[in-house]
Amino acid sequence: MHAGMRVRVLFHANCFDGAASAALFTAFYRERIDPSAEFAYTGMHHTMGDPFPPGCMDGAENVCVDFRYNASPKLTWWFDHHVSAFMSPADEATFHSRPKDRFFFDPQSRSCTKFLVERASTVHGWDASRFAELVYWADIIDGAQFPSAKAAVEMAEPALRLMTWIENNKDPALAERYIADLLRLPLAEIVALPYVAEPVARLLASNQGAVDIWRKRARAQDGVVFADVSEDAVESANKFIPYFLHPECRYAVSVSKTATRSKVSIGSNPWSDIPRSVNIAQICERYGGGGHPVVGAVSLGGGDIVRAREIAGEVVEELRRAALAEVSSAAGRPRGG
Numbered sequence: 123m124h125a126g127m128r129v130r131v132l133f134h135a136n137c138f139d140g141a142a143s144a145a146l147f148t149a150f151y152r153e154r155i156d157p158s159a160e161f162a163y164t165g166m167h168h169t170m171g172d173p174f175p176p177g178c179m180d181g182a183e184n185v186c187v188d189f190r191y192n193a194s195p196k197l198t199w200w201f202d203h204h205v206s207a208f209m210s211p212a213d214e215a216t217f218h219s220r221p222k223d224r225f226f227f228d229p230q231s232r233s234c235t236k237f238l239v240e241r242a243s244t245v246h247g248w249d250a251s252r253f254a255e256l257v258y259w260a261d262i263i264d265g266a267q268f269p270s271a272k273a274a275v276e277m278a279e280p281a282l283r284l285m286t287w288i289e290n291n292k293d294p295a296l297a298e299r300y301i302a303d304l305l306r307l308p309l310a311e312i313v314a315l316p317y318v319a320e321p322v323a324r325l326l327a328s329n330q331g332a333v334d335i336w337r338k339r340a341r342a343q344d345g346v347v348f349a350d351v352s353e354d355a356v357e358s359a360n361k362f363i364p365y366f367l368h369p370e371c372r373y374a375v376s377v378s379k380t381a382t383r384s385k386v387s388i389g390s391n392p393w394s395d396i397p398r399s400v401n402i403a404q405i406c407e408r409y410g411g412g413g414h415p416v417v418g419a420v421s422l423g424g425g426d427i428v429r430a431r432e433i434a435g436e437v438v439e440e441l442r443r444a445a446l447a448e449v450s451s452a453a454g455r456p457r458g459g
């Protein structure tokens with residue numbers, strides 16, 4: 123044991139799961155490894171190229187949670203579930219020679235928080251039962267397993283309000299305070315603290331404004347809802363608003379604009395029972411964008427709004443054809459088989 127040894131925790135910034143993972147690693151380490159350790163935190167952002175700034179691993183132990191692997195021998199603990207965790211096959215090869223009781227990776231896990239708790243319990247005998255509420259919500263939020271579009275948009279649950287707060291927080295000192303609060307308070311008490319409650323009230327009002335704008339602009343046809351909000355000032359909009367307003371829709375396409383960026387956003391309705399036939403990442407890549415199979419975007423310059431509208435029009439046509447085919451093939455399927 124090293125009295126007062128410093129542990130640096132690198133965690134996925136602006137992410138509910140990232141902050142929860144950082145908090146629970148801290149509790150685990152204090153309870154099972156070294157009660158006198160002192161913790162310092164750094165929020166990490168996905169960027170092009172190497173996201174690890176020089177000198178970021180300055181602790182006696184350096185830990186990375188809910189974020190990409192790093193081959194540096196200075197890294198001593200790692201927990202992640204991102205499919206894109208390794209920069210290269212050479213990177214991945216070094217992972218396999220790491221100590222199996224400190225380096226953990228499972229791309230099948232819905233949240234890093236739940237994965238970390240499960241591994242720390244099984245491998246190191248840690249009892250995390252008092253954090254059940256935090257683990258439950260990290261898994262719901264990171265796995266996008268919200269019970270309904272209404273629940274996701276209205277954000278009545280404290281955990282969803284904290285999610286909005288952390289996603290929009292720009293102050294690293296407050297992120298650190300939040301991580302400490304996760305260890306000592308229930309979520310309903312954290313959401314009532316002024317440093318969280320005040321920004322959340324502003325974000326909820328902005329979200330309500332976005333719902334009103336979508337209600338005015340959205341046009342639904344053949345299973346696709348489309349909205350051009352490029353002329354509206356939308357500050358922060360919940361990506362589930364289209365399915366809240368048009369629950370029957372299978373896909374949503376929107377065009378938005380800031381001073382520096384015109385953007386086409388494309389998503390699929392996660393609450394639909396009918397299987398999705400298109401890969402949205404591939405559609406976005408065709409236009410120079412990217413994303414996941416279920417959601418993606420194409421970003422263009424601030425002056426490219428005309429091109430953004432053109433792309434959106436083509437994508438809407440393509441998705442309407444796909445949605446009609448999906449619905450008719452689902453209707454033709456024998457029931458109860």
Ligand SMILES: [Mn+2]
Nearest residue numbers: 139188234264
């Ligand atoms: Mn995560």
